[in-house]
Amino acid sequence: xxxxxxxxxxxxxxxxxxxxxxxxxxxxxxxxxxxxxxxxxxxxxxxxxxxxxxxxxxxxxxxxxxxxxxxxxxxxxxxxxxxxxxxxxxxxxxxxxxxxxxxxxxxxxxxxxxxxxxxxxxxxxxxxxxxxxxxxxxxxxxxxxxxxxxxxxxxxxxxxxxxxxxxxxxxxxxxxxxxxxxxxxxxxxxxxxxxxxxxxxxxxxxxxxxxxxxxxxxxxxxxxxxxxxxxxxxxxxxxxxxxxxxxxxxxxxxxxxxxxxxxxxxxxxxxxxxxxxxxxxxxxxxxxxxxxxxx
Numbered sequence: 048x049x050x051x052x053x054x055x056x057x058x059x060x061x062x063x064x065x066x067x068x069x070x071x072x073x074x075x076x077x078x079x080x081x082x083x084x085x086x087x088x089x090x091x092x093x094x095x096x097x098x099x100x101x102x103x104x105x106x107x108x109x110x111x112x113x114x115x116x117x118x119x120x121x122x123x124x125x126x127x128x129x130x131x132x133x134x135x136x137x138x139x140x141x142x143x144x145x146x147x148x149x150x151x152x153x154x155x156x157x158x159x160x161x162x163x164x165x166x167x168x169x170x171x172x173x174x175x176x177x178x179x180x181x182x183x184x185x186x187x188x189x190x191x192x193x194x195x196x197x198x199x200x201x202x203x204x205x206x207x208x209x210x211x212x213x214x215x216x217x218x219x220x221x222x223x224x225x226x227x228x229x230x231x232x233x234x235x236x237x238x239x240x241x242x243x244x245x246x247x248x249x250x251x252x253x254x255x256x257x258x259x260x261x262x263x264x265x266x267x268x269x270x271x272x273x274x275x276x277x278x279x280x281x282x283x284x285x286x287x288x289x290x291x292x293x294x295x296x297x298x299x300x301x302x303x304x305x306x307x308x309x310x311x312x313x314x315x316x317x318x319x320x321x322x323x324x325x326x327x328x329x330x331x332x333x334x335x336x337x338x339x340x341x342x
Contacts, residue, residue, distance in 0.1 A: 062298065088295040090142065090286070096124040102292055106135050110199060110256075110284075110295070114144040117206055118180045119154070121187070129193060140197035142236055143184050146206035147218055148176040152218065161221075169214050174243055176220035181225030198226055199256050202237040202245055210277040212247030223251055236286075242277040250279030256295075259286035263296055270298035 089102045092112025109132035112122050124127070127211025132139035148156040157164055188195060200222055208215050226233035234254035237245070240276070257275040260266035266285035270273040276282050285296045 087289070088284070088297060090295060091128055092124045092142070093124070095128070095292075096122070097118045099124070099127075100292070101128075101131055108139070108295075108297065109135055109196075110140045110142050112144070114201075117144050117146055119183055120144075124190065129191075136196065138194050138196040140199060141184075141188070141195040142199040142201045143180065143222075144201045144206060145177070145180055145219060145222055147208045147233045148172055149207045149217055155183075169209070170217060173209075173214045173217035174221040177221030178225050180218075181222045183324035185225070185229070185231070196232070198231055198233045199236045200233065200338075202235055202242065204241045204244055206247050211245075212249070214235065216246040216249030219246055219249065220251065223253060234283060235280065237277060239275055239277040243318050250311060252279040254283040255280035256284040256286065257282050258286040260285050260296070262287055262289070263294075267298075270296070 067073075070121055086105045086107040088108035089106055089108065090110035090112070091101070093115045095101070111128045111132050113125055113127065114120050115122050129139060129141075148154045154176060156172040156176040156179070159178050161171045161174040161178075164171035164175060184198075200219065202219060223233055234253075234256055235242075235251070236256040236258065236259060238259050255276055255278065257277070260269055266287045269285045270282050275285070283298055285298060287294055287296070
């Protein structure tokens with residue numbers, strides 16, 4: 048064999064070896080290119096209770112609904128869902144349903160931090176009611192022994208609201224005040240259109256979780272598009288629908304564990320260095336379990 052043929056043969060063998068190594072260790076090419084691996088977050092609540100639905104994929108962070116669709120109602124499977132979420136974070140975030148005090152319902156609006164309200168004083172009643180929304184969920188969380196890392200106020204047109212956005216804004220303002228007074232991190236979940244309908248021009252300037260994106264790339268784009276920063280805030284989370292669940296993209300600096308520093312070279316199915324137990328002990332890797340018992 049000539050020296051030229053020998054060199055070409057060695058090169059061919061080396062190329063085959065490299066290709067085999069790449070097959071043997073999935074993600075090797077991604078490691079070489081240093082392409083970050085974006086793993087989304089998920090939010091679940093009472094709609095997932097009947098069939099006990101949990102994301103069966105990698106999960107970077109979670110937001111769990113603490114209400115059953117409206118204020119002062121419990122999510123019937125909140126404890127189970129929150130325990131599931133604690134496999135990814137020590138203190139998962141929660142979201143809180145907010146609405147306006149509807150006449151005829153026995154609601155804590157007549158008295159509160161704004162004082163004792165006259166029967167027709169809607170401004171006073173709106174503030175007391177919003178403040179009570181915050182107080183009820185925080186008290187319930189404390190009774191369960193949990194400390195959510197973030198509280199998102201869910202402001203959507205699907206719930207009951209006044210025809211006057213000024214009064215609706217008063218409810219939201221009071222709920223925000225409750226969290227701010229206790230130095231609890233709080234933000235708003237809505238869409239620009241729904242926010243305008245409900246709260247008009249009220250601009251509290253708190254972090255924003257915006258909904259309605261079409262896929263992850265659109266969600267990523269909305270992070271830097273001021274059109275989606277309703278209420279004078281900054282977009283921190285952007286929601287889209289994927290895998291049959293509400294899925295979320297964390298904007299830069301929006302969440303501590305949303306962006307992996309590098310792809311998992313072994314293509315595992317969960318975030319590495321996350322714990323499967325509620326004690327917080329570190330495991331070398333994580334594998335999904337279909338569901339976690341609430342008992």
